[in-house]
Amino acid sequence: MTLTASEAGQAAAHFRFFTMEVLRTRRLGHSFLRVTFGGESLADFRSGGYDQSLSLFLPPPHAEHTELPSTDEDTWFGAWRGMPDAERPVMRSYTVREQRRTDAGATEVDIDFVLHGDTSPASRWAGRAVSGRRIMAIGPAVAQNKSVRFQPPAATDTYLMYADETALPAACAILDRLPAGTRVKAWFEVPHPDDRLAPHTLADADITWIVREKGASRPERTARVVDAVRAAEPPAAKTPYAWLAGEAGTVRAVRRHLVGERSVDRRTVRFTGYWRLGASEEQLLAEAYAGRAPSEDPASEL
Numbered sequence: 001m002t003l004t005a006s007e008a009g010q011a012a013a014h015f016r017f018f019t020m021e022v023l024r025t026r027r028l029g030h031s032f033l034r035v036t037f038g039g040e041s042l043a044d045f046r047s048g049g050y051d052q053s054l055s056l057f058l059p060p061p062h063a064e065h066t067e068l069p070s071t072d073e074d075t076w077f078g079a080w081r082g083m084p085d086a087e088r089p090v091m092r093s094y095t096v097r098e099q100r101r102t103d104a105g106a107t108e109v110d111i112d113f114v115l116h117g118d119t120s121p122a123s124r125w126a127g128r129a130v131s132g133r134r135i136m137a138i139g140p141a142v143a144q145n146k147s148v149r150f151q152p153p154a155a156t157d158t159y160l161m162y163a164d165e166t167a168l169p170a171a172c173a174i175l176d177r178l179p180a181g182t183r184v185k186a187w188f189e190v191p192h193p194d195d196r197l198a199p200h201t202l203a204d205a206d207i208t209w210i211v212r213e214k215g216a217s218r219p220e221r222t223a224r225v226v227d228a229v230r231a232a233e234p235p236a237a238k239t240p241y242a243w244l245a246g247e248a249g250t251v252r253a254v255r256r257h258l259v260g261e262r263s264v265d266r267r268t269v270r271f272t273g274y275w276r277l278g279a280s281e282e283q284l285l286a287e288a289y290a291g292r293a294p295s296e297d298p299a300s301e302l
């Protein structure tokens with residue numbers, strides 16, 4: 001898909017650069033760290049809620065703060081790509097778990113990071129985050145933007161959700177917003193029992209937690225999720241909407257099951273690979289850019 005000039009202009013107007021300063025951190029469960037950001041530029045931040053995502057630029061290990069040579073919408077990408085490898089901030093996709101305004105009128109943004117090891121740049125950065133550290137982000141300047149992927153048709157009567165730990169912040173933010181009584185069947189897969197973070201929701205949500213076996217192979221983890229979905233009584237739904245996000249292979253398998261075995265209309269399944277076992281986000285971006293126009297959203301619908 002190549003965007004027309006007016007679409008590209010519109011997309012650019014929806015997003016802009018923000019400087020985000022770490023205010024505090026809080027450990028949630030076994031694998032999650034909530035980082036709360038503030039900063040003056042966040043006054044113009046407009047999360048659309050639900051699964052709103054943004055792109056973070058995290059500094060290299062030797063630097064305290066993120067420095068980008070340009071934040072101009074026409075030149076930043078080339079300037080960023082042109083930086084020496086050792087100096088270039090890594091770009092990673094994350095979810096706005098919550099945006100709020102404090103009593104003092106300041107804007108705060110929470111992001112829940114999965115700590116999955118010390119060798120991956122984003123996980124490593126989050127594990128060492130201390131107040132005062134500044135990073136950069138491309139985030140929403142208007143609430144209606146294309147990085148809110150949860151877009152159910154108005155007639156939806158039941159929601160089917162699958163999320164692994166990386167997509168649990170998004171799933172919880174979606175559940176936060178669903179009205180009282182909304183019918184939801186959800187499967188949430190986490191690495192540790194303490195990661196079963198109970199979402200606050202008014203929805204009538206039936207959640208099946210799947211705690212992954214330590215050391216399970218890729219096929220084993222996917223099979224366990226698909227088996228759990230298959231074993232569930234299908235909710236009596238006329239117009240279901242499915243939202244699936246997490247490790248790309250598992251997401252694809254759950255989608256295949258819903259469309260192939262449960263006859264869910266493929267047009268009502270929103271599925272996004274949030275990461276892929278064995279591939280860094282750079283590798284996924286490189287694949288996405290090789291196959292598509294650079295203007296297309298690389299946080300792929302795989």
Ligand SMILES: Cc1cc2nc3c(=O)[nH]c(=O)nc-3n(C[C@H](O)[C@H](O)[C@H](O)COP(=O)(O)OP(=O)(O)OC[C@H]3O[C@@H](n4cnc5c(N)ncnc54)[C@H](O)[C@@H]3O)c2cc1C
Nearest residue numbers: 093094095114116120121122123274276277278279280281
């Ligand atoms: C739209 C969107 C929203 C997202 N929201 C969130 C969010 O709110 N919170 C969150 O934690 N993540 C979120 N993610 C996923 C996150 O971007 C990836 O996990 C990312 O790869 C982390 O970057 P990294 O530098 O830690 O690891 P990378 O350098 O990208 O990867 C290094 C290695 O670690 C593996 N890896 C990556 N993530 C994990 C993981 N979670 N567990 C185990 N191995 C992993 C990769 O397969 C690779 O082998 C989101 C992704 C997308 C596309």
